[in-house]
Amino acid sequence: MKIKHLKNLFKIYTDVILDNAKPTWAKSPIPNSGYKRIATEEAFATPALIAESKSIIESGHAEPGFAKMGKFVFGNSLPAKILDSKLLDLGEGRIKQMDADGIDFALLSLTSPGVQIFEASKAIGIATEANDILMEAVNNFPNRFGGLAAIAPQAPIEAANEIARAKNLGLKGIIINSHTNGEYLDLPKFAPILEASQDLNMPIYLHPREPSSSWVTPYLDYGLYFATWGFAAEAALHAMRLIMSGTLDRFPKLRIVLGHMGEGIPFWLGRIDNRYKGQVVIGASQVLELLPSEYFRRNFVITTSGVTDYEPLRLSIDTLGVERIQFAADYPYENAGAGVQALENANISDQERMSIFETNARNYWGLSFD
Numbered sequence: 413m414k415i416k417h418l419k420n421l422f423k424i425y426t427d428v429i430l431d432n433a434k435p436t437w438a439k440s441p442i443p444n445s446g447y448k449r450i451a452t453e454e455a456f457a458t459p460a461l462i463a464e465s466k467s468i469i470e471s472g473h474a475e476p477g478f479a480k481m482g483k484f485v486f487g488n489s490l491p492a493k494i495l496d497s498k499l500l501d502l503g504e505g506r507i508k509q510m511d512a513d514g515i516d517f518a519l520l521s522l523t524s525p526g527v528q529i530f531e532a533s534k535a536i537g538i539a540t541e542a543n544d545i546l547m548e549a550v551n552n553f554p555n556r557f558g559g560l561a562a563i564a565p566q567a568p569i570e571a572a573n574e575i576a577r578a579k580n581l582g583l584k585g586i587i588i589n590s591h592t593n594g595e596y597l598d599l600p601k602f603a604p605i606l607e608a609s610q611d612l613n614m615p616i617y618l619h620p621r622e623p624s625s626s627w628v629t630p631y632l633d634y635g636l637y638f639a640t641w642g643f644a645a646e647a648a649l650h651a652m653r654l655i656m657s658g659t660l661d662r663f664p665k666l667r668i669v670l671g672h673m674g675e676g677i678p679f680w681l682g683r684i685d686n687r688y689k690g691q692v693v694i695g696a697s698q699v700l701e702l703l704p705s706e707y708f709r710r711n712f713v714i715t716t717s718g719v720t721d722y723e724p725l726r727l728s729i730d731t732l733g734v735e736r737i738q739f740a741a742d743y744p745y746e747n748a749g750a751g752v753q754a755l756e757n758a759n760i761s762d763q764e765r766m767s768i769f770e771t772n773a774r775n776y777w778g779l780s781f782d
């Protein structure tokens with residue numbers, strides 16, 4: 413039993429850690445295609461973000477979920493150091509990796525949980541600097557990189573101003589890593605952010621992070637706070653709060669992106685509608701202008717990040733329509749080449765493949781690279 417466990421552990425280690433450490437341009441290249449491959453959830457970090465994240469973990473005052481998650485991403489282990497070096501690279505190294513993985517264009521965003529764990533003034537400073545660093549990378553490689561702006565939801569007015577500044581700089585939307593200090597975007601205090609996002613046509617990529625302190629406890633065991641399950645549970649909760657609160661009646665043109673094949677929501681849409689109707693009858697849910705699934709199909713699009721199985725892709729195409737699905741690799745957390753191969757080999761039409769890889773993202777974010 414013990415030997416089998418060790419063998420499994422060794423296999424996982426060699427599959428994942430060593431594989432991720434090895435530059436994939438050393439592996440078999442992915443052939444070119446008749447379309448551009450656009451990846452829409454690609455992470456980067458700045459030196460300040462890494463330094464401040466480390467300092468919060470070391471202070472012992474991090475939120476319980478981040479205290480556990482952060483030490484794997486921002487810690488001193490070899491895998492963490494390899495990860496950090498990939499996150500920091502906004503130049504030739506990243507481009508070379510994209511070439512090897514068959515990715516033409518990456519929409520970059522500050523890695524989760526970004527600045528949302530810092531006190532407001534520090535968060536504003538690090539987000540502003542990150543957006544400038546990101547824009548410099550975009551200007552250096554305009555045919556390879558686009559960017560989503562980081563904001564500090566802790567300071568909603570300043571965040572709204574930063575959305576306007578980012579728009580003027582040329583960034584294409586904003587990234588929000590789910591909750592901020594346990595608070596969700598449906599709260600009235602965040603209205604300036606939603607207003608700026610809607611009015612300036614800067615979509616919100618609602619990216620996962622660890623569940624908030626008020627419900628994280630059962631997730632703290634067995635690694636459940638992390639991306640096996642807790643990330644999707646947290647991001648899906650956030651999306652469902654935006655739907656069920658009536659926020660999307662107040663902001664009908666808000667555009668929201670969910671990664672990881674919609675964080676499971678496409679699977680549940682039929683049941684969500686049925687139970688919503690039942691709950692309205694007994695007074696357990698407020699009456700919305702639309703059915704929950706209608707908001708999901710109107711206000712949300714999803715990306716494939718980290719989901720390489722055919723069945724959830726099929727379900728999502730059938731449930732939402734192919735035009736609401738974009739490709740994402742989730743570099744450097746996932747093997748981007750494997751993500752490309754999965755979609756290349758998926759049993760969908762070439763028209764659908766081109767929509768997911770290129771057309772949908774171009775239209776949605778207004779990308780005009782060659």
Ligand code: MN
Nearest residue numbers: 453455619742
């Ligand atoms: Mn991600």
